[in-house]
Amino acid sequence: MGVPTHPVLVHFAVVLIPILGILAVAYAFFPRVRPKTRWAVGLLAVVVPIATLFVKLSGDMLLRRLQDRKLVTPDFMPRLTDHQSLGTMTLYVSIVLSLVALALVLVLAPGAEPSSGVTLVLRTSSRTGTWTGRRSAPCWTVETSSALRLTDLGSECC
Numbered sequence: 001m002g003v004p005t006h007p008v009l010v011h012f013a014v015v016l017i018p019i020l021g022i023l024a025v026a027y028a029f030f031p032r033v034r035p036k037t038r039w040a041v042g043l044l045a046v047v048v049p050i051a052t053l054f055v056k057l058s059g060d061m062l063l064r065r066l067q068d069r070k071l072v073t074p075d076f077m078p079r080l081t082d083h084q085s086l087g088t089m090t091l092y093v094s095i096v097l098s099l100v101a102l103a104l105v106l107v108l109a110p111g112a113e114p115s116s117g118v119t120l121v122l123r124t125s126s127r128t129g130t131w132t133g134r135r136s137a138p139c140w141t142v143e144t145s146s147a148l149r150l151t152d153l154g155s156e157c158c
Contacts, residue, residue: 004065006058012051017094020044024101027108038105045101052094056087 023041026033066072
């Protein structure tokens with residue numbers, strides 16, 4: 001049939017990148033979906049940059065082949081160069097998105113709720129505030145008046 005692979009492969013990136021983005025946002029902000037989507041986010045975070053790399057490489061090969069066969073007019077070449085730079089940018093974006101998604105999978109435990117765990121007590125010269133996260137073990141007090149001091153409160157505050 002002679003169909004170039006680039007138009008076929010580009011659909012992987014067009015479909016998988018938005019799916020990874022949506023799943024990563026859901027994984028980050030909705031703890032209830034984490035147990036169900038952890039494997040999908042992790043798998044897509046590995047597959048998406050590889051698929052995007054193949055799309056980019058196939059596009060570069062297609063452009064070279066069209067140039068070698070003299071099928072591209074000089075007037076159309078700037079459009080193809082712009083398209084090629086969009087492919088490069090998409091590759092970089094997919095890599096960053098995948099790294100963020102992998103970090104989310106590794107850092108956020110499935111089913112974690114922000115209502116128990118480590119308590120971070122933040123004291124300034126006039127106010128005291130607390131933040132509670134979902135990690136177990138040490139409790140810290142951060143005091144900032146003129147200098148920053150970090151104190152381990154151990155089991156006193158948790």
